[in-house]
Structures are given as C-alpha cells and as structure tokens.
Amino acid sequence: MSGMSDEALIDRVASADQAALSELYDRYQALMYGLATRITRDAALAEDVVQEAFVGIWRNAAVYAGGRASVRTWVLSITHHRAIDAVRRRRPTTALPDADQPQTPSLAVPDVWPEVARHLDADAIRAAMAGLPDLQREAIELAYFGGLTQQEIAARTESPLGTVKSRVRLGLLQLRRLMEEHGPIERPTDTRELVRPAEGDR
Amino acid sequence: MTAGQVRPELTCDEVRELAGLYVLGALDYDEARLLRAHVSDCLDSHAEIAALGGVVPALASLVEPVPGPAGLKTRVMAAIAAEAAVGTAEPAAPTTTRSAWVAPARPAGATRPAGPARPSRPFEFARPNMSRWLSWGAVAAALLLIAALGASTLVLQSRADRAEERVAMLADAVGVMTQPAAAVATLQGTGPAAGATGFAAFPQTGDGYVVLVGLPPAPSGQTYQAWYLVDGRASSAGLLTVESDGYGILSGVARLPGVDQIALTIERRGGSDQPTGAPIMSGQVEA
Numbered sequence: 086m087s088g089m090s091d092e093a094l095i096d097r098v099a100s101a102d103q104a105a106l107s108e109l110y111d112r113y114q115a116l117m118y119g120l121a122t123r124i125t126r127d128a129a130l131a132e133d134v135v136q137e138a139f140v141g142i143w144r145n146a147a148v149y150a151g152g153r154a155s156v157r158t159w160v161l162s163i164t165h166h167r168a169i170d171a172v173r174r175r176r177p178t179t180a181l182p183d184a185d186q187p188q189t190p191s192l193a194v195p196d197v198w199p200e201v202a203r204h205l206d207a208d209a210i211r212a213a214m215a216g217l218p219d220l221q222r223e224a225i226e227l228a229y230f231g232g233l234t235q236q237e238i239a240a241r242t243e244s245p246l247g248t249v250k251s252r253v254r255l256g257l258l259q260l261r262r263l264m265e266e267h268g269p270i271e272r273p274t275d276t277r278e279l280v281r282p283a284e285g286d287r
Numbered sequence: 288m289t290a291g292q293v294r295p296e297l298t299c300d301e302v303r304e305l306a307g308l309y310v311l312g313a314l315d316y317d318e319a320r321l322l323r324a325h326v327s328d329c330l331d332s333h334a335e336i337a338a339l340g341g342v343v344p345a346l347a348s349l350v351e352p353v354p355g356p357a358g359l360k361t362r363v364m365a366a367i368a369a370e371a372a373v374g375t376a377e378p379a380a381p382t383t384t385r386s387a388w389v390a391p392a393r394p395a396g397a398t399r400p401a402g403p404a405r406p407s408r409p410f411e412f413a414r415p416n417m418s419r420w421l422s423w424g425a426v427a428a429a430l431l432l433i434a435a436l437g438a439s440t441l442v443l444q445s446r447a448d449r450a451e452e453r454v455a456m457l458a459d460a461v462g463v464m465t466q467p468a469a470a471v472a473t474l475q476g477t478g479p480a481a482g483a484t485g486f487a488a489f490p491q492t493g494d495g496y497v498v499l500v501g502l503p504p505a506p507s508g509q510t511y512q513a514w515y516l517v518d519g520r521a522s523s524a525g526l527l528t529v530e531s532d533g534y535g536i537l538s539g540v541a542r543l544p545g546v547d548q549i550a551l552t553i554e555r556r557g558g559s560d561q562p563t564g565a566p567i568m569s570g571q572v573e574a
Contacts, residue, residue, distance in 0.1 A: 106367055110360055115352035118359070123350050132359050136462070139363045143370050158344040165347065169312045210345045228313035229346050235308050236315075247304075254307035257339040264345065 091156035099146035106143060113157065117164045124168035124232055134171050138164040165229070172232040205267050213263035221256030224249055297325045303335055310340035358467050365465045366458070456536055460496035464488035470495075470542060472549045474570035479503065480551070483533070483568055487513075487549040489542035497537040497549065499568065502529045505553060512558045513537055514566075516548035524549065526558045546572050 086094070086108045094112075097105030117138055121131035141163045149159055205213075214222060220242075227233045227241060239249045297305070302325050308314050309322050326333050464471050468491035476483030483502045489495030497513050505511050513524040522543070529535040550566035552559075 101371055103364065103367055103371060107360075107364060110363060114360070115354045116347070116350070118355035119350045119353035120347055122353055128356075132355065132362070133462070135355060135359060136363050136366050140366055140370060143367050154344065158347075161344065161347040166312065205345065205348075207348045210348050213345075214349065225311065225346070228308065228311035229343070233313060234315050235305075235313050235318075238313065250304045250308060253311065253313070254304065254339070257307045257310070257342050260345075261338065261342045264342065 095146050095149050095156055095159075098143060099149070106139065109142070109156075109160070110139065113160050116157070116161060120161060120164050121168045121171075124165070124230055125172055130171050130175070131168075134164065134167045137167045137171075141167065169232040173234075205264060209267045210264070213260055213267070216263045217256050217259055221252045221259065224252040225256045225260075228253060297321050299325075299329060299331055299333075302326065302329075302333060306333070306336045307339050310336060310343050358465075361467075362462060362465045365461060369461060453534070453536065456496070456538055457498065460486075460488055460498050460536070460538075463490045463495055466490055470546075470572050470574045472570035472572040474499065474549060474551070474568045476501065476551075476568045478565070478567050479553070480567040485535075485568065485570075487540070487570065487572070489540065489572075491542075494539045495542055497524065497527065497535075497540055499527065499529070499535045499551070501533050502535055502568075503533065504529055504531065508556050509553050510556050510558060511535065512552055512554040512562075513540070514550045514552065514562055515543045515546045516550055516569075517543065517545045518547075521550070521562050523558060523560070526554075527551070548572060 086097075086104060089097075089105075089108070091109075091112070094105045094109050098109065114135065117135050118131055121134035121138075122128060125131050125134060138160065142160055145163075149156070154162075217225070223242065224238055227238045228235075231238075233241060235246060235249050235253075238244075238253075239246045242249070244252075302322055305314060305318065305322055309319060314322065326336065463469055464486065470489045472487040474483075474485040474487065474497075480502055483499060485497065485499030487495065487497045502511065511527040511529060513527055514521040515524050524540050524543075525537050527535045527537045548569055548571055550562075550570075551568035552562045552564045552566055554563060
C-alpha cells in the first residue's frame with residue numbers, strides 16, 4: 086500500500102479500509118501533529134486533535150473532492166478546523182453553538198478551495214508572507230495559528246473590528262498576488278459550489 | 288450573541304468584508320452560518336471567498352512537521368476501529384467463562400442479616416477461570432461494546448444533546464483505555480445482569496471510567512453501585528445510573544492502588560458502605 090497515491094488511499098478509506106487509513110496516518114501524522122501543536126500549544130490537546138481529525142477523515146473520505154485540492158491540503162484543513170474547535174472549547178468566552186445543535190462544528194467538513202499555491206514550496210510561501218505589512222501578517226497569523234475570532238483579534242491588537250476585517254482581507258489578497266508572482270495560479274470557481282450550508286445550520 | 292436574539296441576514300457587502308475572516312476560520316459559529324446561508328441564496332457568486340480561501344492552505348506549509356508520540360497511532364487506530372464497528376458489528380455477546388466471583392459462603396440455615404448495618408467484611412471472590420486478558424483482547428471487547436453503544440445512541444436522536452455528551456464521554460473513556468499505562472478491566476454480567484458487558488479504564492494519573500451496557504433498569508428503590516476490590520475487600524467506586532436503553536457510565540473514577548477487581552452490585556437507593564448483595568458484574572483489572 087506504500088506505493089499507492091494519496092487519492093487511491095482516500096478511495097480505499099472511503100470503502101472502510103483501515104489499512105489504508107493506517108498508511109495515511111504514516112504519511113501525514115507529523116504534518117498534522119505539527120499543525121495541531123502549533124495551534125493548541127498543548128501536546129495532549131494536539132493528540133486529541135489528530136485523533137479527531139482522523140475520525141473526520143474516516144467519516145468524510147467519500148466526499149473528498151479530488152482535483153480541487155490535494156489530499157495533503159484536505160487533511161490539513163480538517164486538522165486546522167479541529168484544532169480551532171479545541172482551542173475555542175478551552176476558552177469559555179468564545180461563542181459555541183447552541184446545545185440543541187444536532188451536529189457540532191467539529192463534525193462538519195471544512196470548505197475546500199481551489200488551491201492557489203499547490204506548486205509552491207515552503208520557502209516561496211515564507212517569502213510571500215514576509216512581503217506582507219506587519220499588521221496584516223499579524224492579523225492573519227492570530228486568526229489561522231491562534232484560533233482567535235475577529236473580536237478576539239480586535240481586542241488583542243487593540244484595533245477596531247472594521248480594521249481587523251480589512252487587514253485580514255487585504256493581507257490575503259496581497260498574499261495571493263505575491264504567490265502569483267511565483268507561478269501559475271488556479272482560477273477560483275463559483276463559490277456557491279464550494280460554500281454550502283453545513284448540517285446543523287438553521 | 289445572546290440566546291433568543293434575532294440576528295439580521297448579512298448583506299453582500301458584509302459578506303465581502305467577512306470573507307477573509309471566514310476562510311481563516313476566524314468567525315464564530317453563528318457568523319459563519321449566516322455567511323454560508325447568504326452565499327447559498329445570493330445571485331452574486333461571491334468569487335472573492337474562493338479567491339481568498341485558495342491562499343489559506345499555504346499557511347499550513349509554514350509549520351514544521353513534528354512526529355506524534357509513539358502511542359498516538361494505536362489510539363487513532365482504536366478510534367477508527369470503533370467507528371468501523373459502529374457500522375458493522377453486532378452487540379457484544381457475553382463470554383462463556385464462569386462468573387469471576389462467588390457469593391460469600393453462608394452456613395446452611397443461616398439467615399441473611401437484615402438491614403444495612405451489617406459489619407464490614409472481606410468480599411470473597413474467585414479468580415476468573417481464564418487466562419489473563421491480552422491488552423488487545425480488552426480493547427477488542429471494548430470496541431464491540433462501543434458498537435452496541437453506537438447503535439443505541441442512534442436510537443436516541445430525539446435526545447441529541449444527551450447522546451452527544453455520551454459519545455464524548457465514551458470517546459474519552461476509549462482514549463483512557465488505549466493509553467499505554469492504563470489499567471483496564473473488562474466486565475461481564477451474570478444473574479440479573481446476564482448479557483451485560485462493559486469495561487473500566489483508569490489512566491496512570493487522573494480520573495477513569497466505568498462503562499456498562501445491557502443492564503436492566505435498577506429495581507424500584509434500588510441503585511447500581513460499583514466497587515473496587517483490593518485483596519478481597521470492597522470499597523465504593525460510585526453509584527451508576529442506567530438509562531432506559533441499558534447504558535450506564537460512571538466518570539471521574541479514581542485509580543485505587545492495588546485494585547484487582549471491579550464489581551457491580553444492586554444496593555438500596557443512595558448506596559451502601561459495603562456490598563449487601565452478590566456482585567452481578569465483575570472483571571479483573573489488568574495493568
């Protein structure tokens with residue numbers, strides 16, 4: 086099974102093949118645990134996140150949309166969502182879904198976007214990040230790696246909410262432009278095909 | 288947002304403003320739900336969301352890989368096996384080994400002491416008539432148990448909050464059980480609890496669980512009580528409420544040094560200082 090492509094492995098996982106999931110674990114656990122540790126800053130919590138992420142992969146392998154994003158991106162998106170959920174559960178001030186929600190957000194599948202930097206290496210991405218104005222980079226990092234909500238970012242940076250929104254939006258646009266300088270970019274498709282109401286939305 | 292407060296729908300401009308925060312996961316649950324609702328109904332394709340979202344996966348590339356601890360794969364695969372079992376396995380069948388305990392011997396003609404004020408005495412029991420459980424044997428038994436619990440949880444969909452809490456506790460209990468330093472006992476029922484099964488799991492530090500399934504409701508005015516047995520002496524591990532579907536879970540159970548069996552009895556409501564009846568479930572603790 087070690088010679089199989091990631092996509093073939095996901096197909097096998099979708100048909101409930103535990104050996105395929107084991108192989109997927111070997112391929113991605115270090116990336117997933119690294120991301121979970123960075124976000125949670127807690128080794129035990131990061132283990133929980135990785136376990137929840139693999140359960141999410143197991144349950145949702147059948148809806149993985151190959152071609153739109155790599156398996157790597159998909160599993161890291163799931164890991165990111167679980168890690169954000171975990172740090173927010175730990176912070177009692179963050180609004181969590183109502184108790185009567187039939188599905189917790191941690192069970193939802195994250196949106197998958199046409200990936201811009203699929204062919205860029207980490208150095209090129211680092212260079213693009215370094216090209217952002219400091220305040221924009223800080224806002225993006227607090228959101229993505231800190232799991233902070235817009236209100237929490239505003240409080241942390243002592244900035245108005247509107248400023249936080251613009252910094253994040255302009256920062257991501259600038260990041261996209263900087264990445265485009267490094268190679269061809271995939272064009273976005275119709276967002277409505279990608280953003281669907283999650284189960285549990287009312 | 289406070290409960291009951293009605294939040295207006297988002298405008299297209301608001302969605303554009305929030306797009307960056309949305310793709311980074313920085314909206315709270317309600318805000319994200321409103322944004323998704325808008326996009327699914329809007330005439331505008333809101334291409335800006337996908338344009339910004341396509342940048343986000345790159346951020347994960349900035350993180351250095353860190354290999355997970357050695358036991359993590361075992362834990363993950365146990366959780367996956369449990370997931371798989373929910374869809375395919377039959378509820379656990381009781382083993383055919385004889386019961387792991389015997390009731391205290393009583394001289395012929397002796398009457399059962401009346402009332403709760405019986406003296407404390409060693410609780411007699413026999414060793415299980417089987418070889419020691421292999422650790423994976425215990426895990427497998429527990430996974431079958433979870434299959435049964437998963438099925439009963441589905442039945443409880445009209446009580447989603449309770450079912451969700453139960454699943455969360457169960458996931459935590461399985462996590463404890465699969466820790467390398469955990470002490471685990473698999474429990475089998477007999478007599479009025481024939482067919483019931485379960486496990487107890489205690490982490491090296493912190494609190495553990497007793498999880499049981501297949502039990503009838505406790506008789507009126509009585510309750511289930513779990514016990515630690517150390518060298519034949521019993522001490523209470525707590526009272527256990529069994530729900531209408533035969534499922535009972537006791538959390539926050541401390542690991543008692545030297546404990547070699549976990550047992551369950553039926554006691555009067557409020558529990559007893561010492562067991563007043565014969566165990567109806569028991570299992571040997573394997574460290």
